[in-house]
C-alpha cells in the first residue's frame with residue numbers, strides 16, 4: 062500500500078469509528094486503539110503535507126482562528142416554527158391542514174432540541190460549510206468551529222445524494238459536558254454559564270476552534286434540503302440520513318394520526334428528562350413531501366410543521382431563609398434555602414438568588430411562597446413570588462452590609478452586580494479558598510495536599526497565604542491531626558516538586574480575578590515573564606488577543622496591591638517559575654528548504670513568519686523557481702504565484718501544514 066492509500070484508509074476507518082461511537086453509541090474499538098490510529102494518521106499527515114485534507118479526522122482538534130465571522134446567504138431560507146401549547150391547538154392545526162390535503166395525513170414526530178440551529182452544506186460528499194440561522198435569510202459562517210464536532214460526518218458516501226445539498230440540525234451541549242464546563246468555570250472564579258442552549262450558541266462564536274473542540278458539542282440532524290432526492294417523506298429522509306452518518310436521534314417516530322402524535326407528546330413530556338441533552342418540546346411534521354409542498358409556508362414558518370412546547374418544570378415551595386456565601390475572591394452569593402420540593406424528578410432544597418438586584422427585582426422575602434423552576438439550568442432558580450400567600454407583616458429583604466464571615470463592610474464595583482468582601486487577606490473563606498485554588502490540580506497540583514488539609518493548616522495557624530506553603534516543615538505538619546510521618550514526608554516532597562510547574566500554571570495559581578486557565582496561558586505567552594506582566598498597563602494588556610477590559614483591569618489591580626507583590630516576591634525566592642522557558646525556536650527542521658510566502662495568515666504576521674523560517678534553518682525567497690521547496694499560501698494570494706507553483710509542481714501548503722512541519726513529533 063502506498064502512503065496516500067494508507068492515509069486514506071486510516072481516515073476512512075477513523076471516520077467510521079467516530080460514527081460508531083458518537084452516532085450509534087456502539088464503539089467497535091477501545092479509546093486507546095482509536096488514539097493509536099489517530100496518532101499514526103497524524104504522523105503520516107505530518108510527514109506528507111501534500112496529502113492534507115481539511116476534512117481529515119485529525120482536523121477535529123481545531124486550531125483555526127476566526128476573527129470575524131463572514132455572513133453567508135442560505136441557499137434556502139431557514140424558517141421559524143409555529144408554536145402550540147395545548148392539544149386543542151394541535152387539533153385546530155390538523156383541521157386547518159386537512160382543508161388543503163384531502164388524503165390521509167401521517168406525521169413525523171421529533172423532539173425539539175434546545176440548542177442553536179445550524180445549516181450544513183455538503184458538496185460531493187464533503188462537508189464544506191456551516192452557518193447559523195441568523196435572520197433566516199443569512200447567517201454567520203462557523204465552519205471551522207463546527208468541523209470540530211465529533212458526531213458530524215465530514216465525509217459521506219454520496220450515493221443517492223445530489224452533488225450539493227444542505228442538512229439542518231441543532232447544535233446542543235449535553236448536560237454532562239455543560240456541568241463539567243461550569244465546574245471548571247467556578248473553579249476559575251468565572252460566572253457559570255446559565256444554560257446549555259446559550260452556551261452551545263456561544264461556543265459556535267468562539268474565535269479559537271481548538272477551544273470549541275474541547276467542548277463536547279453534539280449536532281442533531283432534523284432535515285435535509287435537496288430537490289432531487291429519491292425519498293418521499295420526512296421519516297424516510299431522516300432514517301436515510303442516519304445511515305449516511307448523520308446523528309439523527311432515535312426518538313423520531315412515524316405517527317399515522319393525531320392520537321398517536323398526542324401519545325408521543327405525553328410519553329416524552331416525562332421521559333425527556335432521561336435524555337442526555339435539553340429538549341423543550343415536540344416538532345410535529347407532515348410526513349409526505351408532496352403534502353408539505355401543497356401546504357407551503359407562511360411568511361414566517363412552514364404550514365406543514367408545528368412545535369408543541371412542553372411546560373417548564375415548576376413548583377411552588379416556601380423560602381425558609383436567605384443565606385450568603387463568600388467565594389474565594391470574596392464574591393457574595395445569596396442563596397435561597399427552601400422547603401424541599403420535587404422538580405423534574407429531583408429534590409430541590411436550595412436555589413440561587415444571584416445578587417442584590419435579583420432579590421430586589423423579584424421582591425423576594427424570607428417566609429414567601431415562591432415559584433422554583435428547573436430548566437436547562439443546573440442550579441434551580443426562583444422565577445416569582447406568590448404574592449397572594451405573603452404574610453402582610455413581612456418586610457422587604459435587606460441585603461447584608463457586612464461580610465457574614467469576617468464582618469468587613471461589603472463593597473460593590475461600578476457596573477458589577479455582585480457585592481464582595483474586600484478583606485481579601487484575612488477573610489477566612491477567602492484565605493482558605495485562595496490557597497485551595499493555588500494547590501489545585503490545574504494550578505500548582507501539589508501532590509499530597511488536599512483541600513481539607515489546607516483548611517486544617519489555616520485553622521491551626523500554620524499558613525495564612527499560599528507563599529507560606531513553601532516554609533512548611535515536616536514537624537509542623539506531623540502535629541496536625543491525621544498526619545502520619547509518611548504523609549508529612551510526601552507532602553514536603555509534593556511541595557518541593559511543585560516548584561517545577563511552568564509559568565502559566567503559576568500565573569493561574571495566583572488567583573487573579575478573571576484569569577482562568579486559558580487566560581493565564583495567553584498572558585504567559587504574551588508577556589513571557591512576571592516582571593513584564595506586573596508593569597503592564599491596561600492598554601498593553603488589551604493589545605493581546607482575547608484579553609478584554611475586564612481582565613486587563615483585574616490584572617492591573619492585582620499587581621497594584623503590595624500584599625500581592627510581596628507574595629510574588631516570596632514565591633520567586635522559593636524558586637517557582639516566573640518566566641516561560643525559552644521556546645525551542647531554533648531547530649533545523651527546515652534545513653535546506655526554500656519557501657515562498659504569499660498572502661495573509663491567521664496566526665502569523667508576515668515578518669514573524671520570515672524569522673520563524675530562518676530560525677528553523679529555512680530560507681525565504683521572493684519568487685518561485687524550480688528550486689523552491691514549498692509555496693506557503695495564505696488568504697488573498699495572487700493567482701500568478703499559485704499558477705506558477707502548479708506549473709513547476711511545487712507543493713503548496715497552508716499555515717496549518719506549515720505549523721505541523723515545525724511541531725515536535
Ligand code: AMP
Nearest residue numbers: 141142171172173174177178231283344
Ligand atoms: P423557533 O426558534 O421557536 O422558531 O423554533 C424553530 C427552531 O427549532 C429551528 O430553527 C430549529 O433550530 C429548532 N428545532 C429543534 N428541534 C427541531 C426539530 N426536530 N425540527 C425542526 N426544528 C427544530
Ligand code: ZN
Nearest residue numbers: 464467482488
Ligand atoms: Zn469577609
